[in-house]
Amino acid sequence: MPENPEEEKRFHGIAASPGVATGPAASFSQGEVEVPQYTIAPNLREEEISRFEQGLMETRKQISAIRAEVEEKVGEEEASIFDAHQLVLEDRALIEDTIQEVIETGFNVEHCFHEVASRYMEAFAQIDDEYIKERVSDIRDVSKRLICNLLGKDHGSARREGLGKHILISRDLSPSETALLEVRDVLAIVTEEGSRTSHSVIMARSLNIPCVVGLHGLLNEADFGNELLVDGFKGEVILNPSAETLERYGHLKSQHERFLETFNAERHLPGVTADGQEFKVLLNIEGVEDTELLANSGACGVGLFRTENLFLSASGFPDEAKQEAAYRSFVDAMAPHPVTIRTLDLGGDKNPHRSLTGYREANPFMGFRGIRFCLENTDVFKEQLRAILRASGHGKVRILYPMISSLEELQRANELLEEVKEELRGQGVLFDETIERGAMIEVPSAAVIVDLLSEHCDFFSIGTNDLMQYLLAVDRINDRISYLYDPNQPSFLRTLNFIFEQGKAHNKPVNVCGELAADPLYAPFLFGLGARELSVSLGSLARVKYLLRRVCMKEVRQLSLQLLRCRKTEDIRKAVEGYYCELVPEEVRTFDLL
Numbered sequence: 001m002p003e004n005p006e007e008e009k010r011f012h013g014i015a016a017s018p019g020v021a022t023g024p025a026a027s028f029s030q031g032e033v034e035v036p037q038y039t040i041a042p043n044l045r046e047e048e049i050s051r052f053e054q055g056l057m058e059t060r061k062q063i064s065a066i067r068a069e070v071e072e073k074v075g076e077e078e079a080s081i082f083d084a085h086q087l088v089l090e091d092r093a094l095i096e097d098t099i100q101e102v103i104e105t106g107f108n109v110e111h112c113f114h115e116v117a118s119r120y121m122e123a124f125a126q127i128d129d130e131y132i133k134e135r136v137s138d139i140r141d142v143s144k145r146l147i148c149n150l151l152g153k154d155h156g157s158a159r160r161e162g163l164g165k166h167i168l169i170s171r172d173l174s175p176s177e178t179a180l181l182e183v184r185d186v187l188a189i190v191t192e193e194g195s196r197t198s199h200s201v202i203m204a205r206s207l208n209i210p211c212v213v214g215l216h217g218l219l220n221e222a223d224f225g226n227e228l229l230v231d232g233f234k235g236e237v238i239l240n241p242s243a244e245t246l247e248r249y250g251h252l253k254s255q256h257e258r259f260l261e262t263f264n265a266e267r268h269l270p271g272v273t274a275d276g277q278e279f280k281v282l283l284n285i286e287g288v289e290d291t292e293l294l295a296n297s298g299a300c301g302v303g304l305f306r307t308e309n310l311f312l313s314a315s316g317f318p319d320e321a322k323q324e325a326a327y328r329s330f331v332d333a334m335a336p337h338p339v340t341i342r343t344l345d346l347g348g349d350k351n352p353h354r355s356l357t358g359y360r361e362a363n364p365f366m367g368f369r370g371i372r373f374c375l376e377n378t379d380v381f382k383e384q385l386r387a388i389l390r391a392s393g394h395g396k397v398r399i400l401y402p403m404i405s406s407l408e409e410l411q412r413a414n415e416l417l418e419e420v421k422e423e424l425r426g427q428g429v430l431f432d433e434t435i436e437r438g439a440m441i442e443v444p445s446a447a448v449i450v451d452l453l454s455e456h457c458d459f460f461s462i463g464t465n466d467l468m469q470y471l472l473a474v475d476r477i478n479d480r481i482s483y484l485y486d487p488n489q490p491s492f493l494r495t496l497n498f499i500f501e502q503g504k505a506h507n508k509p510v511n512v513c514g515e516l517a518a519d520p521l522y523a524p525f526l527f528g529l530g531a532r533e534l535s536v537s538l539g540s541l542a543r544v545k546y547l548l549r550r551v552c553m554k555e556v557r558q559l560s561l562q563l564l565r566c567r568k569t570e571d572i573r574k575a576v577e578g579y580y581c582e583l584v585p586e587e588v589r590t591f592d593l594l
Contacts, residue, residue, distance in 0.1 A: 006226070006240035013190070013215025015235035020253045021188035021210045022229045022246060025222045026166040035147060037111040045106070049099055052109040055150040060089050062145065080309075088142045094120060110150045117143040137172060167228045169218055188230035190237050192216050212237055263542035267298035271545060275552045279527065281545045282340070282535040284513055287326055291333035294538070298545065301337030302330060303461070303535025304400070304513040307384070308345050317380055323387035331395035338396040340438065340461070340535075341388050343381065343413075345370045345402040370403025370440075375412055385420040392432035400438040400461055405445045407452050414456055442466035442514075447495055450502035460503055461535070464514025468492055487516055488569040488576075493525075497564055500530040511535065520547050521576040524583070525563060528556030550583055 040048045063085050071079035088094065094116060101112035121136045121143075168186050172193040188210040210232030222228065222239055229238040229249060238245060271279045282303030283294060287310055294302075310318050310326055318326075331339050346369060374381035391397055401413050414437060424431055439446065439453050442463035446453065450460065464487070469475065471492055474484045487493070503510035511533035516522045518540035526534065527548060536544050559579050566572045 008242045008245060009221060009239040011215050011218050011221075011237045011239065013212045013235045013237065015232055016213045017189075017209060017211035017232050019188070019210030019232040020230065020249055020256075021167060021232075022227065022241065022249070023165050023167045023187040024225045025169055025228050026224060027169050027219060027222070035110050035114045036108065036151075038108050039106050040102070040108055042106070045102055048102055048109050051150065052098065052102070052113070055109075055146055056089055056095070058149050059142070059146045060086060062149075063089070063142075084138050085142050088139055089146070110147050113150075114143065114147060167230055169222060169228075171219065188212075188228075188232065190215055190218060190228070190230060192219060260542075263546045266546050266549060267542040269298075269545075269549065271300065271548070273527075273548060273551050273553060275554070277553050278532070279548050280533045281541055281548070282337075282533055283541065284535050284537050285330065287330070289538070291329055294330070295333040297538060297541055299334075299337070299538075299541055300533075301334050301396070302339040302341075303511060303533060305330065305339060305341045306345065307342060311344060311346065317383075320383050320387045320390075323384060324390045327387060327391035327397070328394055331391050331397060335395045338398050339391075340398040340400050341391075342400040342402055342440070343371070343384055343388075344374055346373055371401050371405075371409050371413060372403065375409060375416075378416060381413075382416055382420050385417055386424065389420060389424055389431040389435065390429060392435050393430040397432060398436040398438060398459070400440060401457075402440045402463075403443060403466075404439045404441075404453065405443040407449060407456070410439055410453055410456050438511075441499055441510075442470070444471050444495070447471075447499050450499055450508075451506055454503070454506035454508045457508070459509045459511060460499065461511045461513050462496065462499060464496075464512060464516035467495070467514070468516075471495055486569055487519075487522060488572040490564075490566060490569070490572070493563055493566075493572065496526070497529055497560070504530055509533070518544060520544070520584070521580050523547055524551050524556045524579060525560055525576065527551060528553075528558075528560035547584065555579075 063082050067079045067082040070082065097116045098109065098113045101107070101116055102109055105112065117139055121139050124136045124139070165185055165187055167188045167190065169190045170192075172191050173189065186209055190211070191213045192215060193213070210230050212230055212232060212235050215235075215237055218237060218239065227240055229241040229245065231237070231249070241249075271281060273279065280300040281298075282301045283297065283299045284304040284306070285294065285302055286306050305327075307323075310323060327339070327341060368376075374384075385399075388397060388399055399417070401410065404410050404413075417437065421431070421433070436458040437456075438459045438461050439457045440463050441447055441450065441460050443466070447467065453460070468485060468487060468489075472484060472486075472489060474481055500510050509532065510530060512526050512531050513535035517526060517531075517534040518536035520543060523534060523544050524547065534544060534548075559575070562575055563572050566575065
């Protein structure tokens with residue numbers, strides 16, 4: 001390979017989708033549409049409004065076509081992103097404000113819509129909530145498409161025909177632009193804007209395209225065809241990488257592929273530690289996965305079925321029959337292993353539309369979400385419970401209540417469950433009369449009353465993501481304070497230990513389904529505390545199983561005691577990394593310690 005005459009330059013952003021790629025740069029220009037302004041005669045304004053309505057209809061058709069293409073290429077979950085775009089086009093306030101603007105100002109509808117949409121985007125951008133700010137891109141994308149249709153111009157797309165394999169760099173990418181990428185040609189995506197929660201990033205991950213976002217300066221430095229190296233693990237992009245850099249990354253990439261092969265070789269082996277202690281690794285699922293793939297994954301069941309996707313991908317609440325069919329498909333696929341179905345957990349960052357919970361909140365993570373929503377909307381909750389119970393007549397099912405923060409909430413949820421059981425008995429429907437009920441421990445108030453909750457449930461499942469967020473008072477999607485969202489905090493580890501101790505004292509198993517269960521540095525610690533079920537994503541299952549098959553109970557208990565005695569985060573970090581390095585050969589741990 002010839003030496004690159006240009007100087008190597010490094011840029012740092014946010015790691016958004018994992019992977020490493022090298023190739024020539026190709027920028028995607030998102031120039032703004034020039035919107036004309038002119039006066040419409042009073043007798044022609046009704047016709048102008050009709051033209052606006054025709055433009056709305058045409059844009060809805062285009063987005064429906066894009067949605068269908070994405071569903072075919074990627075899947076239903078990713079295609080549901082465009083439901084948000086359709087809702088923008090059906091927003092009565094936006095439509096009526098535009099019509100009123102035409103009537104009051106007399107200007108053409110393109111100009112009026114552009115003015116109204118800009119006011120909406122500016123208002124959303126001022127809200128101190130990253131998820132809501134990301135929705136500005138939805139409005140921008142839809143607005144550009146509608147205005148182009150009204151002007152009779154081609155909206156354009158992110159297709160890069162004739163370029164061959166390339167790395168796409170852009171200020172930002174809208175969901176529709178991402179959806180229309182020629183996946184075979186795009187090696188990686190780099191954007192100056194965006195975050196880990198943006199729709200385009202979600203789709204990039206689904207398409208297995210390495211992605212780095214929030215990376216400034218590259219567009220000013222990189223010319224068309226310049227060689228780029230994208231590190232989606234560390235969030236780094238290297239312009240004009242040297243031969244030495246390329247060689248080093250090629251070696252790391254080969255190592256990563258080899259250790260994945262090593263992990264996968266053991267995913268069907270029994271879950272038994274080196275000293276004979278049994279454990280189970282289960283799956284966290286969204287409800288849109290390939291059931292055949294899950295059935296052959298080597299998992300011991302589903303530890304967390306996030307049911308809200310069934311609701312978010314629909315325009316309203318799915319009926320009992322649709323829910324039962326969805327639950328049964330996974331119950332049948334995982335038999336004889338259990339499927340743990342978490343009841344609806346809308347709210348926080350899972351409430352993109354007012355149509356589901358009724359309104360937006362200033363602090364949605366601590367607001368009307370999870371079990372709080374269900375206990376106030378008992379018709380919705382009971383319909384879901386009926387569907388879950390019906391599915392339990394066909395295989396092993398467990399119910400898991402989210403966001404429990406008090407004893408009264410758990411008791412009320414169980415009362416409604418008993419009401420539903422009685423209804424089904426009256427209808428002669430078969431279901432599991434002894435179905436297990438679990439409570440999520442993700443709120444500090446629940447953590448300190450595990451002893452009280454244990455009288456009213458059969459097991460606990462720790463949601464480490466939210467528990468850490470609430471315990472440390474750190475918004476986990478706020479990059480400014482993300483350094484505080486740290487599992488090495490002694491307060492967090494001691495809280496986990498207290499939960500396990502209380503579960504053990506009251507003879508109730510404590511499982512873990514949060515991200516910490518999939519972290520190779522902390523899975524042994526959780527096992528040492530007493531977790532015998534860890535629930536992880538499909539991509540993490542083989543790695544966690546490989547790791548736990550190599551631990552010994554005496555060692556992980558000693559590790560747990562050592563960590564609980566630590567006073568500083570750095571001491572905890574060194575201890576977990578030290579144990580991991582002793583346990584796993586160097587050739588299969590490189591990427592875990594980046």
